[in-house]
Amino acid sequence: MRLSNLADYAVVTMTAAARHCGGGRVSAAELAQEIQLPAPTVQKVVSKLTAAGLLRSVRGAKGGLQLARPAAAITLADIVEAIEGPIALTACVDSGAHDCGLEQNCAVRPHWPIVNQALRGALADIRLTQLAQTDNQRELA
Amino acid sequence: MRLSNLADYAVVTMTAAARHCGGGRVSAAELAQEIQLPAPTVQKVVSKLTAAGLLRSVRGAKGGLQLARPAAAITLADIVEAIEGPIALTACVDSGAHDCGLEQNCAVRPHWPIVNQALRGALADIRLTQLAQTDNQRELA
DNA sequence: CTAATTCGGACTGATTCGTTCCGATTTGCA
DNA sequence: TGCAAATCGGAACGAATCAGTCCGAATTAG
Numbered sequence: 001m002r003l004s005n006l007a008d009y010a011v012v013t014m015t016a017a018a019r020h021c022g023g024g025r026v027s028a029a030e031l032a033q034e035i036q037l038p039a040p041t042v043q044k045v046v047s048k049l050t051a052a053g054l055l056r057s058v059r060g061a062k063g064g065l066q067l068a069r070p071a072a073a074i075t076l077a078d079i080v081e082a083i084e085g086p087i088a089l090t091a092c093v094d095s096g097a098h099d100c101g102l103e104q105n106c107a108v109r110p111h112w113p114i115v116n117q118a119l120r121g122a123l124a125d126i127r128l129t130q131l132a133q134t135d136n137q138r139e140l141a
Numbered sequence: 142m143r144l145s146n147l148a149d150y151a152v153v154t155m156t157a158a159a160r161h162c163g164g165g166r167v168s169a170a171e172l173a174q175e176i177q178l179p180a181p182t183v184q185k186v187v188s189k190l191t192a193a194g195l196l197r198s199v200r201g202a203k204g205g206l207q208l209a210r211p212a213a214a215i216t217l218a219d220i221v222e223a224i225e226g227p228i229a230l231t232a233c234v235d236s237g238a239h240d241c242g243l244e245q246n247c248a249v250r251p252h253w254p255i256v257n258q259a260l261r262g263a264l265a266d267i268r269l270t271q272l273a274q275t276d277n278q279r280e281l282a
Numbered sequence: 283c284t285a286a287t288t289c290g291g292a293c294t295g296a297t298t299c300g301t302t303c304c305g306a307t308t309t310g311c312a
Numbered sequence: 313t314g315c316a317a318a319t320c321g322g323a324a325c326g327a328a329t330c331a332g333t334c335c336g337a338a339t340t341a342g
Binding site: 145146147179181182184185199200201202203204 | 298299300301302303306307308309310311
């Protein structure tokens with residue numbers, strides 16, 4: 001029931017990237033220094049994020065990262081799914097999950113999609129703009 | 142973002158135990174045969190369940206398991222917490238989590254409790270009686 | 283064309299999860 | 313009262329996934 005650390009780091013990384021949205025391209029090392037995390041770890045995170053289509057990467061000298069979409073169009077669900085795959089509490093809710101052994105005889109299976117939808121809805125309600133906004137409020141305090 | 146298999150098995154086991162509520166005591170091996178799972182695995186599950194106070198165990202000959210509380214007073218959240226500990230997506234929401242390194246500087250931390258509460262509420266809304274009820278409906282079909 | 287800087291994927295170590303087994307305890311019956 | 317059967321409880325083993333680290337390929341500025 002714990003979120004993986006990589007996904008947690010991804011959220012922080014995306015928040016930091018949104019902060020540098022107007023500044024154009026930002027290197028992964030710079031983000032790592034800003035959020036106080038190991039640089040190689042951040043590199044691994046941004047790799048998965050770009051593969052998922054949330055970040056746009058530019059290689060070569062003066063390269064860097066930038067958001068592929070507006071911050072308002074990115075939610076927590078997108079970031080978590082980019083790192084950990086589809087949101088599925090159990091194997092049953094996954095498409096074509098035939099490794100449970102119970103399958104049709106399982107009594108609780110019809111109830112899992114409800115919980116799954118509730119969780120995904122809670123994650124989809126939080127947008128990246130809200131995270132950056134909170135950060136600004138903290139700086140004002 | 143995946144629920145552990147042990148927790149999934151625990152839910153099925155509790156549902157099966159609720160089915161035998163009127164029959165008094167039921168052995169763990171009998172439950173294992175009923176839900177088509179390895180007997181030792183079920184033993185480990187029921188051990189944690191009894192330690193959490195959800196099941197009452199009676200040792201010795203003619204011993205077995207039975208629900209410690211009415212089925213209506215047991216929710217999915219109770220079962221999951223019994224196996225996987227407190228519901229905490231990130232280390233921040235856990236009480237006294239001082240191993241993040243960011244702590245006060247984290248911008249997303251204030252938002253996690255909201256998602257956490259949404260998830261826990263979704264789990265707490267499903268009671269054990271509903272699971273058994275669904276099972277009966279399936280048998281009628 | 284050179285060189286500097288960057289991302290991208292592959293490798294190693296560690297922690298946790300899942301499974302299995304054997305011992306301690308308790309009750310029922312002779 | 314003693315024996316014996318059956319049960320739960322905890323401890324040990326193996327496997328899988330995760331976190332972290334490193335080096336190579338690609339690209340662009342000068």
